[in-house]
Amino acid sequence: MTVLTSNVRSDFGNAIGLLCRECGASYELGAAYSCAECFGPLEVAYDFSGVTREAIESGPSSIWRYASLLPVSADAAAAPNLNPGWTRLHSADRLAAELGMRKLWIKDDSGNPTHSFKDRVVAVAQGAARSLGLTTLACASTGNLAHATAAAAARAGMGSVVVIPANLEAGKTVTTATYGGLLLAVEGTYDDVNRLCSELIGESITEGWGFVNVNLRPYYAEGSKTVGYEIAEQLGWRLPQQVVAPVASGSLLTKVDKAWRELSDLGFVADSDYRVFGAQAGGCSPVAQAFEAGWDAVRPVKPDTIAKSLAIGNPADGPYALDAVRRSGGAVAAVSDEEIVSGIRLLARTEGVFAETAGGVVVATLARLLESGQLDPEAETVILNTGDGLKTLDAVLPYGQPTAVISPDADAVVELLTNVP
Numbered sequence: 001m002t003v004l005t006s007n008v009r010s011d012f013g014n015a016i017g018l019l020c021r022e023c024g025a026s027y028e029l030g031a032a033y034s035c036a037e038c039f040g041p042l043e044v045a046y047d048f049s050g051v052t053r054e055a056i057e058s059g060p061s062s063i064w065r066y067a068s069l070l071p072v073s074a075d076a077a078a079a080p081n082l083n084p085g086w087t088r089l090h091s092a093d094r095l096a097a098e099l100g101m102r103k104l105w106i107k108d109d110s111g112n113p114t115h116s117f118k119d120r121v122v123a124v125a126q127g128a129a130r131s132l133g134l135t136t137l138a139c140a141s142t143g144n145l146a147h148a149t150a151a152a153a154a155r156a157g158m159g160s161v162v163v164i165p166a167n168l169e170a171g172k173t174v175t176t177a178t179y180g181g182l183l184l185a186v187e188g189t190y191d192d193v194n195r196l197c198s199e200l201i202g203e204s205i206t207e208g209w210g211f212v213n214v215n216l217r218p219y220y221a222e223g224s225k226t227v228g229y230e231i232a233e234q235l236g237w238r239l240p241q242q243v244v245a246p247v248a249s250g251s252l253l254t255k256v257d258k259a260w261r262e263l264s265d266l267g268f269v270a271d272s273d274y275r276v277f278g279a280q281a282g283g284c285s286p287v288a289q290a291f292e293a294g295w296d297a298v299r300p301v302k303p304d305t306i307a308k309s310l311a312i313g314n315p316a317d318g319p320y321a322l323d324a325v326r327r328s329g330g331a332v333a334a335v336s337d338e339e340i341v342s343g344i345r346l347l348a349r350t351e352g353v354f355a356e357t358a359g360g361v362v363v364a365t366l367a368r369l370l371e372s373g374q375l376d377p378e379a380e381t382v383i384l385n386t387g388d389g390l391k392t393l394d395a396v397l398p399y400g401q402p403t404a405v406i407s408p409d410a411d412a413v414v415e416l417l418t419n420v421p
Contacts, residue, residue, distance in 0.1 A: 011131040015071035018042040031215045044071045061086040063226040072127040080156045084119035087111040089234040094350040103380045115388035116144035121223035122152045125212035128219035134210040140197040143172035150179035171391040228259025241379035246358040247278040248310040250317030257324040278332035279365035281305035285334035307357040331374045339364035354389035
């Protein structure tokens with residue numbers, strides 16, 4: 001394996017190159033995402049010498065406090081961007097009591113500028129796009145990334161091209177279109193959309209475009225590490241014992257794991273064991289199926305679930321998610337659409353957090369893992385809520401109706417409350 005030791009592009013901060021996750025081949029920093037030797041995915045390599053915890057703590061209340069651990073220039077925060085991150089870590093005592101757990105936290109990323117964790121990854125990809133001289137942000141999306149990409153491009157005065165499946169939730173389609181960029185709806189699944197975007201990269205008409213989750217994917221994926229960094233810092237620079245993350249491409253789960261390993265290697269947190277758990281919707285659960293069957297490879301499936309933000313039938317980081325889960329002693333499980341809705345309602349009722357369907361998947365999977373004995377109720381646990389329930393109202397619409405319709409006088413209220421069981 002080639003070891004990179006020098007910083008070759010100061011506009012990428014402490015990043016020193018790209019490494020193949022399969023064969024270890026090294027490449028210069030650029031708009032590349034697959035290895036020319038084995039076609040494996042590329043990942044950013046760094047030189048973290050000189051990075052200190054004190055410098056991080058003195059940084060801004062956004063992902064840019066971790067700029068020294070990301071492939072961005074030192075002044076990335078100064079360029080026009082949405083400044084995502086530093087979302088709350090919510091102590092979920094009522095939900096923990098209902099589920100019989102000792103200590104539970106929710107990392108609630110619905111507080112980001114476009115109300116999902118995708119603002120993090122887009123911000124890092126946008127920094128790379130600037131460094132590479134690209135003028136248009138593009139993406140293949142199941143919804144939240146569409147919203148985040150269009151908003152980030154608008155903020156920075158860049159063009160945007162967003163490609164989505166035609167059956168996306170109305171809330172995500174409307175919000176994306178409102179930013180004024182080019183929005184293309186494809187008659188097909190997310191995997192069809194992603195394949196189309198990969199093909200477009202070779203066309204002359206797309207010169208100057210940065211597809212954040214295709215040719216900029218090595219940088220984009222690193223943005224998810226900031227979720228892990230924040231959890232550790234918000235816990236007082238320590239790691240929880242368990243984490244439950246939603247799995248779509250698998251990148252979020254793997255990057256949280258990577259973030260914690262980096263912090264341990266740097267000595268910023270104590271080197272302690274933790275277990276990683278993945279949550280999928282039953283209607284699109286290729287990683288959960290592979291885990292259950294003991295496979296190393298992930299077999300593609302055709303998505304059919306209300307959790308459209310997780311509806312990736314051929315997840316790029318699926319094998320790496322399996323590796324993180326198995327290495328840490330965790331598990332991956334899947335839940336039905338009915339359980340997803342129940343999870344959304346349970347989280348809202350106990351903690352006042354209205355999650356989108358992906359959050360419902362996480363809560364329902366948490367309950368299932370506890371019931372099966374795979375997750376320890378006595379261990380300190382963090383679950384990830386990656387988006388706002390206002391984006392997926394259709395999922396809970398049957399339950400979102402008034403308790404009663406009454407006339408505007410006190411007697412009507414008294415009569416109603418008197419007769420309520």
